[in-house]
Amino acid sequence: MNASIHAIEPARIVRTVRGRATSDGAGVRLTRVIGGPELPDLDPFLLLDEFGTDRAEDYIAGFPDHPHRGFETVTYMLDGRIRHRDNHGHEGLLTPGSVQWMTAGRGLVHSEMPEQESGRMRGFQLWINLPARDKMSEPKYQEYAPARLPLAQPTEGVAIKVIAGRVDGIDGPISQPATDPVYLDIALEPGVGWDYLLPEGHNAFLYAYEGAATVGEGKDARALESQELAILGGGNRLALRAGKQPLRAILVAGRPLREPVMRHGPFVMNTRQELMQAFVDYQEGRF
Template structure:
């Protein structure tokens, strides 16, 4: 449910309990990234394991892409803002991610895939989010939910507010992503100067907001560009763009509260399961 700020029913406000700034890193074949979740200041936020922001107009920063690599035990969400990325995997799946498109990949029992840019220069910008799977689903069959920009609905819940609904529901507009164990919300929120937006989230879900253009007030806390706000438990998330336009992603999901054992591209519950994942990959069984 989403409403104008003035129309929000009473409920526990979600406060900003920590503000995190990403750190520069590289991954794949030298792709330059900003790691926001998955760094020392914020190792994870159950069920979220990693959030990377990538963005550069220099081809040298991304041209190496992400050659063949394995995954098991979690989900990857790639949201392209600008640029073109081709993906392929060893199950015969392939596709092209273009500006505004989303790929929600459930690695499950495992696959080997690659993500390679289809451009040598120009702006490449977007996010990759890793979401944990519950123990009962870690060995499920891999699957993709991939949507072109015109399949991502846009809600207009209040004056000066535009929301791309990837997962969840805003003002009666439902996102296309479904059947995900953590019941996620994933919104791309654009605010004109002076506009405000309020959204109800399941009280028990963990949530964060990442400001990637402009700055805004989340509750009583100002969050600047390239800052992530870790949100308290609660029912109502509110943001306003007071001085200038702003754009942010709001992401929430049901925490799993299970043991997490990570080793590179494998995320399982025990060290023994990690050893098995490595052995399966080395034997070509993913």
């Protein structure tokens, strides 16, 4: 839900971060924006990777079988095709414009492998923490093809794909009461502005993946360059304006959990003992 009208204050850029080139899986090249030294996390968000390349050798090896426990992964595809499989029998194909919101819960082992040998592969993977009460829940998926992700067009030159949250009375299909997330893919024509009310108390970031923007108004207005992430703060009314080129950006927000985080690789728990148990359970085949 959008924030209450009784507490409207302008949002501003608190800090900007650029991602670092890295590789993961079996050598997939990507840019890590959250989860690196500059921004280890932003409660409840643990990791944000952007991948985008025309070179098959950068992605073809994919992500063979690997485990997860204690958090959620959100894969949003812009271009290309990835096949998901897990040891619980779930299988799905992510095509351009589709999203998979996977709640790993107590644990699963899955693979993410490109289902193409050439062409563009582009998208994002976001990791979102789960509260302690949900870390050992049954794994589940919320998976949606492009046609099932609604598009809001609040004014001319503005198009918002609503994955989670609400825009102009249009609700995204993803539901997660623990963090009440917002996940929007924003497209603005050059010079066009758009305002949005963020949920009160949420942590939020904006990542421009095509074009540049101005965030905020008056003396607090700051530029956001392409491939730059802005941590938002100071208020809940986001004023966004595209620069001289069309803007594409993702806006993500979530209720912070404010719980201890003990993480190593694909396991995110609350205590060291729980983390060690996750390794034992995986090694003994209890996922």
